[in-house]
Amino acid sequence: MRHLLLLFSFLLSLQFVNANNVTIGDIIYDVPAVPGDPGYISFTLSWDNSWRVDNNNHPQNNMDGVLVFFKFRTETGEWQNLSLGAPFNGFPFFGLPANFEYASYGNAKIFHPSTVGKGSISGLFKFSTPALPYDVEVRAFAVEMVNIPLSSTTFGDGNGLSESTNAFHETDNNYAVYNTFVNVDANAFDDDEIESPNNFSINPGSGLAQLNIDNPHFPTYNVTWCMKYEISQGAYRDFLNTLNVTQQTTRTANLPTSPTGTGALTTSGNNRNFIEIKNPSVDGFPAEYGCDASGNNVYDEADDGEFVACNYLSWPDIAAWLDWAGLAPLNEIQFETICKNNYGNQPIFGEYAWENKLINSSAFALGNFNTQSEFASNISTTLGNAIFNQSGLDGPVRNGIFSTATTTNRKQSGAAFYGVMEMSGNLSEACVTVGNVAGRSYNKLGLPGLSRGDGILSPNGNALVSYWPGNVAATTMETIATAEVTTGAGTINRGGSWNSPKEQLSIADRSGGEVSASRLATQGGRGVIVVSMY
Numbered sequence: 001m002r003h004l005l006l007l008f009s010f011l012l013s014l015q016f017v018n019a020n021n022v023t024i025g026d027i028i029y030d031v032p033a034v035p036g037d038p039g040y041i042s043f044t045l046s047w048d049n050s051w052r053v054d055n056n057n058h059p060q061n062n063m064d065g066v067l068v069f070f071k072f073r074t075e076t077g078e079w080q081n082l083s084l085g086a087p088f089n090g091f092p093f094f095g096l097p098a099n100f101e102y103a104s105y106g107n108a109k110i111f112h113p114s115t116v117g118k119g120s121i122s123g124l125f126k127f128s129t130p131a132l133p134y135d136v137e138v139r140a141f142a143v144e145m146v147n148i149p150l151s152s153t154t155f156g157d158g159n160g161l162s163e164s165t166n167a168f169h170e171t172d173n174n175y176a177v178y179n180t181f182v183n184v185d186a187n188a189f190d191d192d193e194i195e196s197p198n199n200f201s202i203n204p205g206s207g208l209a210q211l212n213i214d215n216p217h218f219p220t221y222n223v224t225w226c227m228k229y230e231i232s233q234g235a236y237r238d239f240l241n242t243l244n245v246t247q248q249t250t251r252t253a254n255l256p257t258s259p260t261g262t263g264a265l266t267t268s269g270n271n272r273n274f275i276e277i278k279n280p281s282v283d284g285f286p287a288e289y290g291c292d293a294s295g296n297n298v299y300d301e302a303d304d305g306e307f308v309a310c311n312y313l314s315w316p317d318i319a320a321w322l323d324w325a326g327l328a329p330l331n332e333i334q335f336e337t338i339c340k341n342n343y344g345n346q347p348i349f350g351e352y353a354w355e356n357k358l359i360n361s362s363a364f365a366l367g368n369f370n371t372q373s374e375f376a377s378n379i380s381t382t383l384g385n386a387i388f389n390q391s392g393l394d395g396p397v398r399n400g401i402f403s404t405a406t407t408t409n410r411k412q413s414g415a416a417f418y419g420v421m422e423m424s425g426n427l428s429e430a431c432v433t434v435g436n437v438a439g440r441s442y443n444k445l446g447l448p449g450l451s452r453g454d455g456i457l458s459p460n461g462n463a464l465v466s467y468w469p470g471n472v473a474a475t476t477m478e479t480i481a482t483a484e485v486t487t488g489a490g491t492i493n494r495g496g497s498w499n500s501p502k503e504q505l506s507i508a509d510r511s512g513g514e515v516s517a518s519r520l521a522t523q524g525g526r527g528v529i530v531v532s533m534y
Helices: 233-240 245-250 315-325 332-339
Strands: 002-004 008-011 023-030 039-052 064-073 079-082 100-105 108-113 117-129 137-148 154-159 174-177 193-196 199-202 224-227 275-279 288-291 328-331 428-432 491-494 527-530
Touching: 023 137, 039 064, 039 108, 039 137, 100 117, 108 117, 137 233, 137 332, 154 332, 224 332, 233 275, 233 288, 233 315, 315 328, 315 527, 328 332, 332 428, 332 491
Parallel strands: 008 137, 328 428
Antiparallel strands: 002 023, 023 039, 039 117, 064 079, 064 108, 064 137, 100 108, 137 224, 154 174, 193 199, 224 527, 275 288, 328 527, 428 491
C-alpha cells in the first residue's frame, strides 16, 4: 500500500541568488506490503551551481554535495532517525540518476555530481528504509557540503619577522609546514606544534621537555566534507522543532512556555537574531518555533530571516546541533586546511580566507533585508569582502551574501580555497583546539563513526558523543568518554565575526579564545564529516 505523506521539507543550508538553492520535494513513503519487509521513500533532490573538478592538474580538484537525512515522529511525539538503505532498482527507478553518486554516513547520505562540470543538477531517488507505521510524520533535511580533498597545506603565517597572534610557527617564527617536525612554545591557545598529520607535541616552555599527546586519531590530514555555510537561523529553528520540551528548555534562553513572540536565544531581533516562539508549550507538549524578522507575528515568511547565519549559539548548542545532524565538530587544523592550499608556498602574513591580506573596509548597506536574496552594497571588486567591525552592521548577514551573479573570484565572494563561505568574518567558527588536553583528546578512541553525532541527544538535550570537547569543565583535563557536552573546554574561536577587528579574520589568528558555554551574539558554527572515520 502506498501512502502519500504531507511532509515538511526543511533546508539546513541557505537558498540564495547564485547559490545552490537546494530543494527536496515529491516525498512519498511506500508502506511494506508484507510486515517486516523494508519500506521505501522516494524524493526529488535538486540544486543549482553544482560543480565537480577532477583534473589532476587543477589545484582545487573537488566538488560540492548535499547531505540528506530524514526523521520521523512516533506516536509518543518523539522524533527519531529514519535510515536510508540501498537504492531501489525497479521501474521507474533504476539505481541512481546518471548524474549522481552518493556515499553513506550513518543515517544520512551525501549526494554529489558524478561527472566533471558545473551547473544545475536534479534527480529522482528511491531508497529502502526500515518499516514505519502507516500514519507517521516524516521530515526531510538537507545540508550543503563541500568536499575537501587531500592537500599539501602549510599552517600559520610567520615570516621570520611577524605573525598573526598565537599562530602556528617554528622556533624562528616561520610558518609550520605540514608533516614537518618543528619546535614551538605553547601557552594555552598560544603556539602549538604540528609534529605529524595525526599527532601533536607541545613544548610547554623554554627549556622544558616536550610533552607528547597520546592521540593518534585527531583528524588533521583527511578527506573531509565541510558545511558550505554556517548554521542558519532556519536550521536551528528546524532543530528546535524536533525536540521535546525538556530538550527545548536546554537549547534555548527562554522557557518554551513563554508567550508567542518571545525570542528563543535572546530578545527577539537582538543583533539580527529572529528565532521566536511561534506556539508556546502547553501541557508538556513542545513549543513550535519560527522566524519573524518582520515582527508581524506571521512566521517563516520570505523576509523573516531564516537565511541569516545563526548567532547566539553556545558551544553546547552547536555541539547538540551537530550531534542531531550526524556531523562532527570542525577542528582548527581543518579550519586552516579548508581555507587555503598553497602547495609549499610561504603564506602571507595576515592573509584572510581568500589568501591575501587585502580587505574591503567600507561600510555595507543591506538590501532585500532578511530574505534569501539579501545583498550588501559597496562590494569591492579588488579587495576581499567580509563582515567585520568596520562593516557598519550590528549582527550577521545571510550566508553567502557576497556570492552573486557578478562576483567572479574568491576576493569578491569572500570564499575559502575549496569554496567554503564566510570562514573569515560574519560569525566566529567554533573549532576543536589543539591548545589544551581537553581539545587534543577529541576522538581519542579513533574508531569508525565515533567522531560524529548519531542523531540522538541526551534526555536533557545535550550532545552525547565520546570524546567531544565540552565533556569536562577544565581545559587541563582529558575529556570524558560518555559525558554530556555542557562546557566550552577544548574549543577555540577562529576566523573572527561581524564584531571583530580585521586582524582576527586572519586564517592564522588564534586569539579568539574558548567558545563560550554562554550564548554570545558573535558565535556560530558549522560541522564536518571526516571520510576515513566512517
